[in-house]
Amino acid sequence: MRSLPGLAVLVVALVSGGASAEEEWETLSDGEVKIRVRERSDIPGGREVWAEGVLGVGIQDIQSVLRDHESFRHWMPYVTESRVLSVGPEGTRVTYTRLNLPVISNRDYVLRVVDEQLLEADGTGQFRQKWGSENQALAEREGVVRLRHNQGSWVFTPRGEGKAHFVYRFTVEPGGAIPGFLAGFGQKDAVMDTVRAVEKRARKLASERVAASQTSSGAPRPL
Numbered sequence: 001m002r003s004l005p006g007l008a009v010l011v012v013a014l015v016s017g018g019a020s021a022e023e024e025w026e027t028l029s030d031g032e033v034k035i036r037v038r039e040r041s042d043i044p045g046g047r048e049v050w051a052e053g054v055l056g057v058g059i060q061d062i063q064s065v066l067r068d069h070e071s072f073r074h075w076m077p078y079v080t081e082s083r084v085l086s087v088g089p090e091g092t093r094v095t096y097t098r099l100n101l102p103v104i105s106n107r108d109y110v111l112r113v114v115d116e117q118l119l120e121a122d123g124t125g126q127f128r129q130k131w132g133s134e135n136q137a138l139a140e141r142e143g144v145v146r147l148r149h150n151q152g153s154w155v156f157t158p159r160g161e162g163k164a165h166f167v168y169r170f171t172v173e174p175g176g177a178i179p180g181f182l183a184g185f186g187q188k189d190a191v192m193d194t195v196r197a198v199e200k201r202a203r204k205l206a207s208e209r210v211a212a213s214q215t216s217s218g219a220p221r222p223l
Contacts, residue, residue: 023038023039023041024038025037025038025050026038028187028188028191029188029192032053032054033051033052033053033191033192033195034050034051034052034053035049035050035051035188035191035192036049036050036051037049037050037187040171043149043171043173044173045173046149046171046172046173047171047172048169048170048171049168049169049170049171049187049191050167050168050169051166051167051168051169051191051195052165052166052167052168053165053166053195054159054163054164054165054166055163055164055166055195055198055199055202056162056163056199056203057162057163057164057199057202057203057206058123058158058161058162058163058164058202058206059119059123059126059127059156059157059158059164060119060123060206061202061203061205061206061209062127062156062164062166062198062199062202063118063119063127063156064202064205065198065201065202065205066127066129066154066198067115067129069082069083069084069093069095069097069113070082070083070084072097075197075200075201076194076197077190077193077194077197078099078100078101079097079098079099080098080099080100080106081096081097081098081108082095082096082097082098083095083096085110085137085138086137090114090115091115092112092113092114093112093113094110094111094112094113094134094137095110095111095113096108096109096110096138097109097110097111098144105143105144105145106143106144106145107144107145107146107147108141108144108145108146108147109133109135109146109147109150110133110134110135110137110138110146111131111132111133111134111150112131112132112133112134112137113129113130113131114129114130114131115127115128115129116128116129116130124158126155126156126157127154127155127156128153128154128155128156129153129154130151130152130153130154131150131151131152131153132150132151133147133148133149133150133151135148147172147173148173149171149172149173150170150171150172150173151170151171152168152169152170152171152172153167153168153169153170154166154167154168155167166195168191168194168195
């Protein structure tokens with residue numbers, strides 16, 4: 001095994017509290033990105049989200065994006081602070097993320113992130129990443145609600161030139177009190193915002209990588 005969340009972790013989805021039957025999947029989107037959600041009876045207020053689709057960018061750059069936790073604050077929706085607290089065996093990372101969410105108070109979470117599978121040197125194979133809560137690694141901060149349960153995974157598989165199929169799955173509990181009028185708000189949009197942010201960032205890295213390669217080889221850059 002070689003060696004976050006997710007982002008993850010898109011915690012605007014945590015403000016949902018709708019009314020699907022326990023353990024029964026509810027379809028929120030059946031378009032290009034399929035999104036399903038179900039309640040988790042073992043986690044107070046918890047919900048599990050499953051998103052699946054195809055991104056229009058190669059896995060190499062997606063992998064680079066999702067392994068660079070320090071940069072999340074620059075492009076991941078709602079993330080205002082992102083730090084790597086420590087790096088362990090096989091590249092396992094303990095990370096801290098703080099979120100500035102609309103209407104409700106700020107949330108944060110501490111994760112242990114493991115890259116279960118990286119691409120081969122020639123760019124083939126899958127990229128698989130998972131994460132789980134590691135709250136004991138950092139004390140809670142005053143005025144910020146700690147998400148005590150946060151686990152999930154990304155799985156990316158090549159789909160032809162410059163495309164990647166993904167499965168994004170995560171479970172969070174909201175932490176603190178959530179106003180009733182927010183129930184069901186933003187769940188689909190929060191997931192889509194994160195997926196599209198990953199795609200946009202990966203495309204930017206791909207463009208920078210190609211430009212750097214052309215410069216180093218002396219090839220003329222496109223106008």
